[in-house]
Amino acid sequence: MDGFPKFLSARATAIQPSPTLAVDAKAKALKAEGHDVCGFGAGEPDFDTPEFIKEACIQAIHDGKTKYAPAAGLAELRQALADQFVEEKGVASCAPSQVVVSPGGKYSCYLAIQAVCNPGDEVLIPAPYWVSYPEMVRLAGGVPKILQTGPEDGFRLDPNALREALTEKTKLLILNSPSNPTGAVYPPELIRELVEICIEHGILVLSDEIYEYLLYDNSEHLSPASISPEAAKSVITVGGFSKTFSMTGWRLGTLMADRPIAKAVSDLQSQTTSNATTFAQYGALAAMRNWDQAMREVSDMLQVFDRRRMKLFNGLNDIPGINCFRSTGAFYLFPDIRELGVAPVDFAARLLEKKMVAVVAGEGFGSQTGIRLSYATSDDVLEKGLGRLKEFVEEEFSA
Ligand SMILES: Cc1ncc(COP(=O)(O)O)c(C=O)c1O
Numbered sequence: 001m002d003g004f005p006k007f008l009s010a011r012a013t014a015i016q017p018s019p020t021l022a023v024d025a026k027a028k029a030l031k032a033e034g035h036d037v038c039g040f041g042a043g044e045p046d047f048d049t050p051e052f053i054k055e056a057c058i059q060a061i062h063d064g065k066t067k068y069a070p071a072a073g074l075a076e077l078r079q080a081l082a083d084q085f086v087e088e089k090g091v092a093s094c095a096p097s098q099v100v101v102s103p104g105g106k107y108s109c110y111l112a113i114q115a116v117c118n119p120g121d122e123v124l125i126p127a128p129y130w131v132s133y134p135e136m137v138r139l140a141g142g143v144p145k146i147l148q149t150g151p152e153d154g155f156r157l158d159p160n161a162l163r164e165a166l167t168e169k170t171k172l173l174i175l176n177s178p179s180n181p182t183g184a185v186y187p188p189e190l191i192r193e194l195v196e197i198c199i200e201h202g203i204l205v206l207s208d209e210i211y212e213y214l215l216y217d218n219s220e221h222l223s224p225a226s227i228s229p230e231a232a233k234s235v236i237t238v239g240g241f242s243k244t245f246s247m248t249g250w251r252l253g254t255l256m257a258d259r260p261i262a263k264a265v266s267d268l269q270s271q272t273t274s275n276a277t278t279f280a281q282y283g284a285l286a287a288m289r290n291w292d293q294a295m296r297e298v299s300d301m302l303q304v305f306d307r308r309r310m311k312l313f314n315g316l317n318d319i320p321g322i323n324c325f326r327s328t329g330a331f332y333l334f335p336d337i338r339e340l341g342v343a344p345v346d347f348a349a350r351l352l353e354k355k356m357v358a359v360v361a362g363e364g365f366g367s368q369t370g371i372r373l374s375y376a377t378s379d380d381v382l383e384k385g386l387g388r389l390k391e392f393v394e395e396e397f398s399a
Pocket of ligand 1: 253
């Protein structure tokens with residue numbers, strides 16, 4: 001029996017579960033049954049959290065930091081994040097009161113949307129998008145308006161498309177660079193142009209920068225809030241520790257915004273989760289206070305990611321009918337499979353069934369053009385998975 005549907009709220013029944021988590025769960029279940037699955041579905045680094053960060057957290061537990069913390073986060077951590085926002089990102093000013101530490105970048109995004117969206121407000125979301133944005137907008141009663149981008153334009157929103165989409169109901173534009181699922185990085189001049197259009201029209205920007213340190217091919221990340229004092233007021237910046245430091249299970253996200261927005265987010269958090277786990281925040285504080293050491297570890301991870309990125313990129317482009325865009329951020333590739341004449345969702349389902357290779361279909365990201373592969377996976381899986389993918393396409397799609 002499916003429970004008592006009559007008791008479920010319209011909100012709960014309307015929500016779509018995360019397709020990326022579903023693929024990962026299915027791949028793990030097949031593995032547990034003894035199948036040799038090659039998983040390209042996971043959106044998390046396969047490295048361990050740096051040792052010194054773990055040690056700081058363990059020490060915090062020994063020191064009794066096991067009680068509630070302030071809702072918006074430890075004062076020292078908020079201060080360190082505010083300082084870094086100014087010194088490293090070049091934002092004109094940022095006080096600790098503009099910073100909220102949350103249980104994950106996902107929750108930072110959710111609260112940001114809850115804090116600014118009224119029912120009926122339109123939120124512009126470039127596709128392919130991270131799966132959670134439209135659902136979060138709907139949960140706030142807002143209306144997601146999807147703006148398509150494709151491999152032809154480097155998966156980047158065209159300023160003219162942004163202008164054309166604006167209405168008097170537009171409240172927010174969501175930018176996510178480097179992007180999940182495409183790995184695309186917006187060049188600084190394009191970020192400037194898009195943010196200036198938003199400022200001109202009184203629209204807020206949610207800039208999800210969770211992958212900001214995962215960059216390749218000398219690509220550059222510009223934090224939109226750093227563009228001008230007006231931008232600092234209009235942009236809500238979300239970040240976190242999950243992807244950069246391989247801390248997905250720690251559940252630690254950040255948010256920086258103009259003071260009234262940050263206060264609203266903090267108030268919402270205080271009534272919904274209280275604080276992010278106290279001792280976990282001490283691990284994050286160690287990363288902030290030993291930034292050079294932390295970045296050395298990230299740079300080691302990046303070298304491995306980059307090697308895998310190129311291996312996967314070249315391997316995919318060697319498969320007839322698959323055309324892969326050379327992404328320069330995060331740890332995803334989003335190859336175009338349109339030439340094969342199959343819907344991504346069917347391709348992914350058949351690939352898992354026939355070859356035990358898990359990828360995420362583009363439909364979950366609002367795209368009909370391709371599939372997402374994460375290269376946050378071992379070299380062995382990568383090689384074996386590529387081989388099976390090639391076999392699958394040859395067996396199923398060659399004329
Ligand atoms: C684009 C994007 N934003 C935010 C998040 C949330 O990260 P977390 O909640 O683990 O900090 C993710 C995780 O997959 C993501 O891909």
